[in-house]
Amino acid sequence: MADTGKKKLLEKYCYDGSRHFSIKDAATDETSLCKDKAEALEQMQKNDAKMDELQAKLYAAKKEGVIFLFQAMDAAGKDGTIRSVLTCLSPHGVHEAAFKAPSSEDLAHDFLWRVEQQVPAKGEIAIFNRSHYEDVLIGKVKELYRQQAHADRIDEDTIIEDRYKDIRHYEQYLYHNSIRTVKIFLHVSKDEQALRFLSRIEEPEKNWKFSPGDWQERGYWDAYQKAFEDAINATAAKEAPWYVVPADHKWYMRYIVSEILCDTLKDMNPRYPEVTKERLGEFDKLRGSIERELPKDKLEKFRSRENKESGEEKAGKDKKGKKEKKDKD
Secondary structure (H helix, E strand, C coil): CCHHHHHHHHHHHEECCCCCCCHHHCCCCCCCCCCCHHHHHHHHHHHHHHHHHHHHHHHHHCCCEEEEEEEECCCCCHHHHHHHHHCCCCCCCEEEEECCCCCHHHHCCCCCHHHHCCCCCCCCEEEEECCHHHHHCHHHHCCHHHHCCCCCCCCHHHHHHHHHHHHHHHHHHHHHCCEEEEEEEEECCHHHHHHHHHHHHHCHHHHHHCCHHHHHHHHHHHHHHHHHHHHHHHHCECCECEEEEECCCHHHHHHHHHHHHHHHHHHHCCCCCCCCHHHHHHHHHHHHHHHHHCCHHHHHHHHHHHHHHHHHHHHHHHHHHHHHHHHHC
16 A cells, blocks of 8 residues: 555544544444554564664754654553554654653642653654643543642633643644654553453463552543543644544554554655765765775775675665555556
8 A cells, every 4th residue: 555545544543623533433443454463563564664764864864853642541552552663763862751640849830841851852752651631631530630739810610621722832832843743542442441451360461560440440431531532622733633543453553553653754754964065075085094094805895795785775775666656556
């Protein structure tokens, strides 16, 4: 499938403010864009190679950064998805930020304070495992803002709406300062969550993942579903879109996330910095100095290896170009 075809198909999961999101109408178990797990793994391997190449260019160019932000109900598979999809990226220029319950220091500042410290520099990628959206998800469901210190002038009845507005403006601000925000909601069904909780209880190697509190939180299921729906509708924007990914089938969820990340990096279109004529002139002088210092046999061996690798790379590009043309046709 050509890249343009994939991009168009991904639109079914994308919410950018142009249409309403209804959580009850959003599928959790469909697998329409990939026929089976084997095909998904094959496509993910191709995406891995492309993302590795694009990340290297992004890091070298240092013109734009990106946040990939993950939100989900418990047991939807955030950690496993982040681990499986993003292992292809180099540790250089990539960091993950896991947002747990705010500390006393966090609560002493504005709700975006701890997030701002994790925003990537230009050329870097940040993975947010949960995020500032916790303040309009659990913060909304449990009304945590009523227990937090704030100025007397603050109207508690409008705090959530005000935070939606602040988030929209903040993500727009980041976009205007060369940092994209791509938000991914892993949408799992209530039955599938229960099965995964059961798996964590019955499989010893998964026991550490489960606590009684997870099951207690399930009692707020409907309230959380409403909170997710409201947050997505209030903050979806072309500059900071939401993707609602079916999460009942882990292999499919990970495949779609891989496609979203790869598509985003392609859209950013990073390129290696151009070398000036003056710099190329300096290279010519240095080349001569290096060649004079090297033994003749080692220099000839190097030239032979470079010519061989160059030929293989050209052949690979020609083959790839023919395949892409065939896919488009």
